[in-house]
Amino acid sequence: MVIKKIFNNNAILAKDTNRHEFVVMGCGIAFKKNVGDKVDESLIEKTFILKHKDASEKFKLLLEDVPTEHVSLCYDIIEYAKNILGVELNDYIYVTLTDHISYAIKMFDENIKNSNVLIWEIKKFYQKEFAIGVKALEFIESELGKRLPEDEAGNIALHLINAQVNNSTSKVEDIAHQTKMVQDILNIVKYTYNITLDENSLNYERFVTHLRFFFQRLNKKQIIESEDDFLLKQVKSKYKKAYECMLKIEKYLEMTLSEEEQLYLTIHIQRVTQR
Template sequence: MIIKKIFNNNAVVAKDCANREIVAMGCGIAFKMNIGEVLDESKIEKTFILKEKEASERFKLLLEDVDSEIVSLCYDIIEYAKNLLDVELNDYVYVTLTDHINNAIKLQKDGFNTSNVIIWEIRKFYSKEYAIGIKALEFIQEELGVELPEDEAGNIALHLINAQVNKRCNIKKDVSKQTKMINDILNIVRYTYNINLDENSLSYERFITHLRFFFQRLNKKEFYCDEENEEDSEDFLLNQVKKKYKNAYSCMLKVEKYLEIELSNEEKLYLTLHIQKVTIN
C-alpha cells in the first residue's frame, strides 16, 4: 500500500493494489514515513474501508481532530456491536459515534455531563443496544481512564439504532419519536384494561418487537389500507378475532385513532392479537 496522506504517527490514508482508498491505523505506522512511500503492512492494526463517499470524507476530517486512540476504541465498539446485534450498520456510524464519544469525553473532562431524557425508554425498548452502550462505557474507562455517566450508554445506543440499515433501503429512524409513540401505545393498552403489563413476559417482548417493525413499515409507507389487494382470508380472520376478542379489538381501534392513519386489515389483525396476548399474562 502507498501512503497518500498522513494524519499523525498512528493513522494514514493509503491506496492498496486494487486502487482502493483505505484508512490504516497502527502504533507508529507513519513514524518517519512520507507520502508516496510504501506502508509497512506489518504495523497495521485496523483498516477502514468506508463505501459511502460522504462518510469516508467526513471520517478523514474527523481523524485530523480526534486522537487515534479514541478512533481505534470506537472502531472496536462498533465491531462489538455488529457481532452482538448481527445487523448491518450504516458506514456513517463510524463518524457519528466517534464524534459523539470524543465530545462526551471532552465535556466530562471539563466537568460537564449531558443527560438523555429518553434513557428509560431506550433501556426498555432497545435492551440489546443499551447493553452494548453499557459495555462501551466499560471499554472507555478501561482504555482511556474516563468514567462517563450512564446516560451516555443511552446516547451510544441511539447511534447504533439509527445506524441499523434495512435490507431494502437505508432509513434513519427518528428514535426519540418512535420510542415515545411505543410508550404511548402501551399506555393506551394499560389505561383501557386498567392493568399493569408484565414487562418480563414473552408476549410483552413480542408486542414491542411488532411495534418496532410496524414503525419501520410506517416510515416506508407500507401501512396504508389497500382494499383491492387484501385477501378474503384476512377479512375473515379479522372478523373472527373481532368477535372473539372484543376488548382487544376496541383497544386496537384506540391505537389506530392515536396513530391518525387507516390501518390495513392485516395490521389490525396482528395488533389485536398482540394486545389480547399481552393483556392476559
C-alpha cells in the same frame, strides 16, 4: 500499499496497487514518513474499509478533528458490537458513533451533563444494544480513565440500532421518537385495561417486537394490505375491548391503519393483556 495522506503520526490514508483507499492506524505508522512512501504494514493495527463513498469521505474529515485514540476506541466498540449483534452495520456508524463519543468525552471533561430522557425505554426495548453501550463505557474507562454516565450507554445504543442495516435509512432522532411512541402505545393499553403488563412474558416481547417492525414499515411505506376483511370482523366481534384499544392507538397515531395492521395489532393487544 503507499501513503496518500497523513492525518497524524498514527493515522494515514493509504492506497494499494489497485488504487483502493483505506484509512489505516498504527502507533508511529506515519512517523518520519511522507506522502508516496511505502506503508510499513507490520505497524498496521486497524484498517477501516468503508464501501460507502459518502461515509468514507466524512470519516476522513472526522479524522482531522477527532483525537486518534477516540477513533481507535470507537473501532473496538463497533467491532465488539458486530460480534455481539451478529448483524451488518451501516458504514456511517464509524462516522456517527465516533463523532458522538468524542463529543461526549469533551462534554464530560467540561463537566456538562447530557441527559437521555429515553434511557428507561432503551433499557427495556433494546436490551442487547444497551448492554453493548454499557460495555462501551467500560472500554472508554479502561482506555481513558473516564467513566461516562449511564445515559451515554443509551445514546450509544441508539446509534447501534440506527446502524443496523434494516434501519439504515432512519436517523437516530427517528429511532428515539419511535421508542417513545412504543412506550406511549404500551401506556394506552395499560390504562385502557387498568392493568400492569408482564414485561417478562413472551406475549409482551412479541407485542413490542411487532410495534418496532410496524414503525419500520411506516417509515418505508410498507404497510401490509389485505383484500379479505373476514378475519378482522371475527376478531372485532370476539375481542371487542382489544379492538376498541386498537382504535385508541390508531387515533394516537393520527392515521388510518390497513385492515391487516388493525388485525395484527388487535390480536397482540388481546394476547398481551391476558393473564
